[in-house]
Amino acid sequence: MPSSDSAARPRAPRRWLIALLLIAAAGIGGGVITLKRLAFPEPPQTSPASIAALPPGVTAINGAQIQPRHPGMAQPGGPQDPLAIAAANGDPKAQEALWAQRLTRATEVLDHYREHTKYPFDSRPAREHADQMYPNQPVREEGRLVNPGQKPAPNVRIVSSQERIYVAGNETVLFTVGAVDDTGSALPLQVSRAVALDPPKDGKPSQRNSVNLPFNDEGNAGDAAAADGTWSARLSPATQGFAGHFGVIRVELTLQVGNQTGFKFFDVFYTPDPPATWIGGVREAIEAGSLNFYLKADVLRSGRYVITGRIDDAKGQPFALINFNSELAKGTQDIKLNLFGKLLVDEKPAFPLTLRDVDGFLLIPDAAPDRALMARREGKLHTSRSYPLTAFSEAEWDSEERRRYLEEYGRDVESARAHLEHVRRSMKP
């Protein structure tokens, strides 16, 4: 029966085979040409004249110029890079220098990526993210006393702080402001006007009335010390007229130092209602050679959540920044924060480790504001058990993304090296 079946349609497989072989031949042909170009590159043929104008052979898709991917083509257009121009002029030494430069760049990029991605992007040494390790420290700034559009006042600097930028629910924000001269000596300051408002935006007026936000230097309402020259005020959006307001709250100040005045403002981004709420504590588990921390949340609004936690070692030293950035559906969800095995093996932190200062938000694509905050979990959240380092894997991170990048970067290095060798060979008498 099988033979009769094949006998009934004798020509179909042949056509099929021929079609496949033609596809293969075309593909192999194109591929061989590409491989040949990579292995036996031709030196750039572009003339100086072509640098000043678009090449006629460039095809266009939707009005955009397309050139095939072929390293070594000099660029059309203006005279930006002397080395490239000299190389395009056929100067062998310039070509050698150009390809040496390209090889250096390609090698730097490859080496950097390979080293950087030993650990996954969501589990990183603290030193790489030093400015993310203490998210609840106030933001301190210093600038000139100035009014918009005017020259700054000479020898007067405004020193300010705000407790946080992103604010959720019943959180409050402490603001401070003081004045110093260029030597750092305190100057007498008056805050003559201070209001909190929903700022006008894009031609649209404020949606709410502004509220007075009195600053004081009398040791009250968050002011650390009376009469020290630093004025303070605490904003409580939920109780000061911004309940239900999702967006920017701007605090505007009019300042006076002696007979000079200036303007200062702070912005905070307020989320009145969280998109997800935390449930319970933290569970830890060693899985696939890593230490994972699981947090649980009741997700009220589905979408991409960005959750960040900080890890300290037993001595209280910052050790790692761990991150979750993925889609979550509605309902009770586990959020995994991965502390990568090789990071533990390489850095040898003293156990137990502490997970602290976890914050997170729902990322709202293409909108402003772009995030709805979950309640921050400030301070120590969880202390791990103690483990021997042998419990963890020494293996580098592996993923399709990493392999894709290492392969491409490796090709770039080999291509640049081949071009450089070709140029050098052609320079020999």
Place this chain on the structure above:
Amino acid sequence: MKLKQLGWRKIALGAAAVGLGLAALAHATNYTLWVNGRTGGGQLGNYADFTYWGPAGTAAGVNKKAVNWDGYNSISNQNYLVRNALDCYCTGSNWCYIGAHSAGNLQVGYTLAMYGGSSRTITNASPNSSGVCGASGTGTQTGWNIKWVDIAGGAAGGSELADAGSWALSEPLVSDLKTSTSRAMYDHNQTRGKIFYMFAGAKGTLYSGILPGQDDEAIAYHSSGGVSGSSGGSYCNASDWFCNDLTMGTAANEGGRAKWTNHNVQFRDNNEAYNHYTNGGWGGIVSRAVADMVANAQ
């Protein structure tokens, strides 16, 4: 007979698979994407409109494209335009070099930090009139294919001109450019391993009273040099004895403050020769990034 037929089929299928793979390699294309800063000007979604930068015929890297956003609304509001461009040209077998100017730095950094690990549809690199490319039918991938990034006059650390109200505060982007806001917007260290080569200009004089340290007349070195932290600071060329040096490369700056991870100062304007502005001709500090693209984006 049957075995023989099956053998030929396998050979043919294998050859076709190899052929298609090599064909894909042969059709791989590199692109150079330029992401504009404040004011914009180019038609949104038209990757051939270089109005913001200068003449479209200027060499600025292989297969250059203009990633136009309006340069007025907030970074997050306009970010879909950047993601659309990356989906178009930086997926599948295609790879990208990225150039960005001023607030374009925030756009690129925000994109990578927030969406750099998201699943992306591999597209056909053929955009419609809105700048959206169709699916190629070859599936999805994690993140985009980006070789490296050149940043000219980068505003990822904000500008004191926004802090001081020198720019219209009702402009949504100006709110984003307030130094404390820019720096809190996303984790600037998270570039997913891509190097950000920083080009910092220092020909600023007009706002030297407001912008700390060296500046290009809009952006101070603390931002254009990728200096980390939740607020700005005063950084200068090495010749200035009264101000901490912005160091070259990835090293911590004088005074000890680190650069954002993966940020590499490639050009520091020791001769105070480059301002912030393109002047309709890929000018100012942008010209240094363009030269780097021309030399290295192949």
